[in-house]
Amino acid sequence: MPLPPEQPRRVGVFGGTFDPPHVGHLVTAVNVRHELDLDVVIMMVANIPWQKDGTRLISPAGDRLAMVEAAVAEVDGLVAGSHEIAAGGPSYTADTLVALRASDPHVDLFTIVGADAANGFDTWERSDEVAALSTLVVVDRPGSRTDPPQPATGEWIRVEVPHLEVSSTDLRARVVDGRPLDFLVPSAVRQVIVERGLFSEGR
Numbered sequence: 001m002p003l004p005p006e007q008p009r010r011v012g013v014f015g016g017t018f019d020p021p022h023v024g025h026l027v028t029a030v031n032v033r034h035e036l037d038l039d040v041v042i043m044m045v046a047n048i049p050w051q052k053d054g055t056r057l058i059s060p061a062g063d064r065l066a067m068v069e070a071a072v073a074e075v076d077g078l079v080a081g082s083h084e085i086a087a088g089g090p091s092y093t094a095d096t097l098v099a100l101r102a103s104d105p106h107v108d109l110f111t112i113v114g115a116d117a118a119n120g121f122d123t124w125e126r127s128d129e130v131a132a133l134s135t136l137v138v139v140d141r142p143g144s145r146t147d148p149p150q151p152a153t154g155e156w157i158r159v160e161v162p163h164l165e166v167s168s169t170d171l172r173a174r175v176v177d178g179r180p181l182d183f184l185v186p187s188a189v190r191q192v193i194v195e196r197g198l199f200s201e202g203r
Contacts, residue, residue, distance in 0.1 A: 009040070012033060014029050015043075017168070019058055027164060028112070036110060048091060063198055067189050071189050084096055093125075097129075118136075
């Protein structure tokens, strides 16, 4: 008699530029992991984020990965993802999900997105494939509800997380202006920013 298949691992994929990663990203990841009982959430660092490419200077992928690694180092159940960097070229969620599925056919994948990304889901490259390969998770803020385009396959799962007024754009401006980053990014991330001289030229 054949052995039963391996118990699927519940894996969240939370992709982003993470330039830099901040407490809002971490709050989202840990709350979605708890709410959906995920084994792990991968904070997947985009190599070339195709939707932002050309809109501004983006920190080198290696620096962004180093910041995410620092951010999750002491957070249970969160890991930094380097697959898209290793793959090279523009980063597409569909490609990432295909690769994760190939490495473990029994994995149960969850694509985690914020409200803005969810609202533009129908503009994603191969969005139908993303919906077919994973459960779609949209992050809602208390008192607000996002109504993203419905995928051809499946439905959105909604997870409400605390709303923090933190943005990577503001954090980069703070570095340029010499304003503090304390409590907005983990101290380990702040250390990477200082050691590598990131954002000092207003990127």
